[in-house]
Amino acid sequence: MMNEKLTRKKNRKPKIVVIGGGTGLPVILAGLRAKNADVTAIVTVADDGGSSGDLRRQVNAVPPGDIRNVLVSLSDIPEMQKEIFQYRFAVEDQSLAGHSIGNLIISAMAEMKGNIYEAIQVLGKMMMIDGHVYPAAEEPLELHAVFKDGTQVSGESSIAKHRKMIDHVFVTKLDGSKDVKAARKVVSAILNADMVVLGPGSLYTSILPNLMIPEISDAIKKTQANVVYICNIMTQLGETENFSDANHLEVLHRHMxxxxxxxxxxxxxxxxxxxxxxxxxxxxxxxxxHDFNGLKKEASMVISNDFLELRDNGVFHDKEKVVEELFKISFDVQYYGRKFETNIDTI
Structure with a gap:
C-alpha cells in the first residue's frame, strides 16, 4: 500500500509556480517544462528599459520583454517561428530600432483585447505553450527604491545607476497610486502550488517588484507550498554589491x-x-x-551544489542541475505535505 501511494504521488505532475523576470526565469521554466512539470510563470511588469520601456511610454503598454521570453521558453512552435518572434530590428531601422517582433505583437494583442491578461492567454494558445503565463499585474507598474541615505529614485532602469545601498523598494501604478492589484489567477496559482520558486534574477528589480504587490505578498505568506529561492551566483552592480547569499535572503524577508x-x-x-x-x-x-550560518538562520533547508554553467565568457545557472534539485524537493513536498518541516542541510 505504501509503495502504491508513493508511485501515485510520484507520477502526478508537481504544480510549480515560478516568479520573477529577466534572463534567468525562462531558463528555469524551459527546464521544468522538459521535466513535465505543471508550470505557471508569474512575470514582472515593472521593466522600463530598452524596447519594453519604449513601448510602455509610447502606447501605455505593459512591458512585454520578459513576457515574450517566457512565452518562447514554454512554446511548442517550431524553432524558426520562435526566432521570428524573438527577432530584434537593427539599430539603423529608425523608429523600429531595438524592438523585437514579439514585443510588438504582445503590445498589439493587448490593445486588441483591451488588457494584457487576455492577450497573453490568446498568444499562449497560438504559441502552443505548455503551462500558464500570468503578468504579476494587469497594468504597468513603477518601481521605486529608497536608499540608505534617505534619497529615492523611480524607475527600474535607473536604480542601479546610482550605486547606492538600497534600503527598500516598493511599487505603484504609473499615476503614483499604491492600490496595486495582482492579475487574475495569480493568487490562486500561488495558493494551490506544491512549490513556489523565486529567481534566479535581480533581487531588487526582477524578484521584489512582484512580491511588493500586496495580494502576491499575502498569498506567498499563506501558501502551503514549499517556497524556494535560487540565490544569484554573482553580485550585481548597484543592487547587491558586497552581498553574501544570506544577505539576499535577509532582504527578501525584511521586505515581507x-x-x-x-x-x-x-x-x-x-x-x-x-x-x-x-x-x-x-x-x-x-x-x-557564502554565509552558511546566516543562511541556516533564514531558511529551513539549504541545498548547495555546483550549479555553475560557464559559457560565452559568462556565468549562468546549470539548468539541468537546478531543475533536478527542484524535482527532488517537489517529490518530498508531494509525499510529506507541501509545507514540510525540516532542519536538514545539504552543504
Missing part, C-alpha cells in the same frame, strides 16, 4: 516582514579568475560570498 523562504539553492562552484567578459556582462561584479 517575516521569514517565508523554506529552501534556498546556493551555488558552490568557483568561477575561474578573469573568465567573465566584463564588457558584455557589465552588471556583474564578483562571486556571491
Amino acid at each position: 516582514n517575516q521569514k517565508f523562504v523554506d529552501t534556498v539553492l546556493v551555488n558552490i562552484g568557483q568561477v575561474p579568475e578573469n573568465y567573465i567578459d566584463t564588457e558584455k556582462y557589465d552588471e556583474y561584479l564578483v562571486q556571491v560570498e
